[in-house]
Amino acid sequence: MDNFLWIKDEKQQSMMRKLYDQAKVDRVPILLDNAAGVIDSWLLLLKPNRILEVGTAVGYSAIRMALVSPNSIIDTIEKDPDRANEARANIQRFNLEERVILHEGDALDLISGMKEEYDFVFIDAAKGQYGRFFEDAIEKIRPGGVVICDNMLFHGFVEAEEVPKRYRSMIKKLKVFHQTLLNHPDFETRILSIDDGISISVKRG
Numbered sequence: 001m002d003n004f005l006w007i008k009d010e011k012q013q014s015m016m017r018k019l020y021d022q023a024k025v026d027r028v029p030i031l032l033d034n035a036a037g038v039i040d041s042w043l044l045l046l047k048p049n050r051i052l053e054v055g056t057a058v059g060y061s062a063i064r065m066a067l068v069s070p071n072s073i074i075d076t077i078e079k080d081p082d083r084a085n086e087a088r089a090n091i092q093r094f095n096l097e098e099r100v101i102l103h104e105g106d107a108l109d110l111i112s113g114m115k116e117e118y119d120f121v122f123i124d125a126a127k128g129q130y131g132r133f134f135e136d137a138i139e140k141i142r143p144g145g146v147v148i149c150d151n152m153l154f155h156g157f158v159e160a161e162e163v164p165k166r167y168r169s170m171i172k173k174l175k176v177f178h179q180t181l182l183n184h185p186d187f188e189t190r191i192l193s194i195d196d197g198i199s200i201s202v203k204r205g
């Protein structure tokens, strides 16, 4: 199934396909198709003014969100300088510099200083730090706002009995984060086993 038929502008559609294909060739871990479809749907319903993304990589998901939600402004954070440079070039190629604002640096340093109120937050960076990204973002999310986190099942290891040693500490933290979301008094959360697992949390109020 063609992943980008929803993009009406043919030039943008072809640019998006190229961005997607190049990310696959370069082995940049971008958002998988089913999870992307879920995010699209939430954006179409929510029509957010302001979006925060943690983990830009080369800009695929940020650009996609900007195309799906043409009235949104997106703050996206990337700490790897090479990826940030590539994302900047991609954002410019799509003429989206006014709506997709790239913040280069560690989200753990940057989120708490963000001045905006967010309607939608997408967390897709270091899995062992999700709890900290979320805690830093909470007070900036408006009531009714939505947080989506990717890779919540991390290749099935979150539910596996045996976890390779190199992932153990990260998976332990991800499991704690599951519980934080599921038991959070201010959020209603579902975790879906699609693609690598995504969580959807709606802020009460």
Ligand SMILES: C[S@@+](CC[C@H](N)C(=O)[O-])C[C@H]1O[C@@H](n2cnc3c(N)ncnc32)[C@H](O)[C@@H]1O
Binding pocket: 029, 030, 031, 054, 055, 056, 057, 058, 059, 060, 061, 062, 077, 078, 079, 080, 083, 105, 106, 107, 108, 124, 125, 126, 129
């Ligand atoms: C899975 S990729 C993001 C993919 C992107 N959301 C997409 O779907 O197109 C994760 C990115 O998060 C970045 N990252 C990891 N930890 C970070 C942190 N603490 N602050 C900012 N960026 C971080 C990594 O450098 C990497 O490029």
